Amino acid sequence: MYLALYVVPPDYQQGDSARILYIHVPAAWQAMFIYVVMTILAAIALVWRIRLTEILAMSCAPIGAALTLVCLATGSLWGKPMWGTWWEWDARLTSMLVLLFIYIGIMGLYAAFDDRRKGARIASVLVLAGAVNIPIIHFSVEWWNTLHQPATIKLTGESSMDPSMLPPLIWMVISTKLFFGAALLDRARNELLDQDRSKSWVARKVLQADQ
Amino acid sequence: MIPELSHASYVWTSYSIFGAIVAWQFLQPLLRRKRLVNSMIEAEAERRAAGRNRA
Numbered sequence: 001m002y003l004a005l006y007v008v009p010p011d012y013q014q015g016d017s018a019r020i021l022y023i024h025v026p027a028a029w030q031a032m033f034i035y036v037v038m039t040i041l042a043a044i045a046l047v048w049r050i051r052l053t054e055i056l057a058m059s060c061a062p063i064g065a066a067l068t069l070v071c072l073a074t075g076s077l078w079g080k081p082m083w084g085t086w087w088e089w090d091a092r093l094t095s096m097l098v099l100l101f102i103y104i105g106i107m108g109l110y111a112a113f114d115d116r117r118k119g120a121r122i123a124s125v126l127v128l129a130g131a132v133n134i135p136i137i138h139f140s141v142e143w144w145n146t147l148h149q150p151a152t153i154k155l156t157g158e159s160s161m162d163p164s165m166l167p168p169l170i171w172m173v174i175s176t177k178l179f180f181g182a183a184l185l186d187r188a189r190n191e192l193l194d195q196d197r198s199k200s201w202v203a204r205k206v207l208q209a210d211q
Numbered sequence: 212m213i214p215e216l217s218h219a220s221y222v223w224t225s226y227s228i229f230g231a232i233v234a235w236q237f238l239q240p241l242l243r244r245k246r247l248v249n250s251m252i253e254a255e256a257e258r259r260a261a262g263r264n265r266a
Binding site: 001005006010015016017019020023024027062063066067069070073074077078080081179182183186187189190193194197202203206207209 | 214216217218219221222224225226228229232233235236237240241243244247248251252255
C-alpha cells in the first residue's frame with residue numbers, strides 16, 4: 001500500500017484516482033479466485049463427504065463476499081470521477097453484483113440449517129450452480145460491449161499497463177492471497193470448534209487454555 | 212506524511228473501506244472465538260457444579 005500511495009506516479013489521464021486500482025483489481029481477482037477454491041472444496045465435500053472440506057468451503061463465503069464488496073465499492077468510487085456515474089448496469093458490474101448475491105445466498109443457506117453438515121451440503125449445491133457466473137464475469141468485457149475496460153494485464157500477450165505500475169499491484173495481489181489464507185484458517189478453526197463443542201478434545205483444549 | 216492527491220476523497224475512502232473490511236475479517240472471528248470459548252467454559256462449570264450437587 002505504501003508503494004501504491006507514495007511511490008507510483010499518478011496516471012497521465014486519471015491522475016491519482018488510478019491508485020484505487022491497486023485495491024480494486026486484487027480484490028476482484030481474489031473474490032473470483034476464492035469462488036474457484038470454494039467450488040473445488042464444495043465438489044469434494046459433495047462427492048466424498050469430507051467434513052473438513054465442508055467447513056473450509058463454507059468459511060470461504062464470507063471472505064469472498066467481503067472482497068467482492070471491496071471490489072464493488074472501490075469500483076464505484078473510481079467510476080464517479082472517471083465515468084461520471086457511481087453505477088452502470090453493464091455486464092461486468094452486474095455479474096460482480098450477482099457474485100456478491102451468490103456469496104450472501106450461500107452464507108444464508110448454510111446458516112439456515114441447525115444441522116451444519118446438512119446445511120453445508122445443500123449450500124455446496126448452490127456453490128456449484130453459481131460457478132457458472134465466474135466465466136461470465138471473466139469474459140463479460142469480451143462478450144458484451146461494456147463501459148468497463150477490457151483486461152489491461154494479460155498472462156498471455158502484452159499488457160497495456162506501464163511497468164512502473166506493476167510492483168504495487170503484484171504486492172497487493174500476493175497480500176490478498178495471504179490475507180485469504182489467514183482469514184480462511186481463522187474462520188475454519190472457529191467453525192470446527194463450534195461443531196465439536198460437545199466433544200472431549202475441545203473441552204480439554206478450552207479448559208487447558210483457560211487455566 | 213499524507214500525500215496530496217487529486218480525487219483525494221475517492222482514493223482515501225476506497226483505502227478506508229478496504230482497511231475496515233479487512234480488519235473486520237480478522238476481528239469478527241476473534242470475537243466469535245471469544246464468545247465460543249466463554250460459553251464452553253460456562254457450560255463446563257455448570258456441569259461440574261451439577262456433579263458436585265448430586266454428590
